Amino acid sequence: MKITKGAVVTGGTSLEYKTGDWRDQKPVLNQSWCKACGVCEEDCPDGAIHVEDGAFSIDYDFCKGCGICARECPTEAIQMIPEEK
Numbered sequence: 567m568k569i570t571k572g573a574v575v576t577g578g579t580s581l582e583y584k585t586g587d588w589r590d591q592k593p594v595l596n597q598s599w600c601k602a603c604g605v606c607e608e609d610c611p612d613g614a615i616h617v618e619d620g621a622f623s624i625d626y627d628f629c630k631g632c633g634i635c636a637r638e639c640p641t642e643a644i645q646m647i648p649e650e651k
């Protein structure tokens with residue numbers, strides 16, 4: 567089989583590849599400022615924000631630290647801080 571550079575050989579494998587160590591900034595959620603609007607969950611390109619028991623949480627195994635959630639949160643409940651390696 568000839569494989570083109572950059573080609574996706576098999577689909578549906580993203581859960582096998584934890585991408586959290588790509589991060590140089592980390593989003594931190596202040597639950598007391600969160601209004602549970604769901605914007606961050608909808609906008610996260612990595613599907614790394616989840617609702618659990620009515621509270622939003624960030625899955626750091628897959629968050630790449632892009633900062634979209636912090637930028638889009640209407641209450642500034644998410645802050646980006648430097649990642650400690």
Ligand code: SF4
Nearest residue numbers: 600601603604606639
């Ligand atoms: S966007 Fe902000 S207020 Fe809305 S659910 Fe996310 S953290 Fe909470």
Ligand code: SF4
Nearest residue numbers: 610629630632633635
């Ligand atoms: S920083 Fe980016 S990847 Fe991480 S939770 Fe926020 S939107 Fe998702």
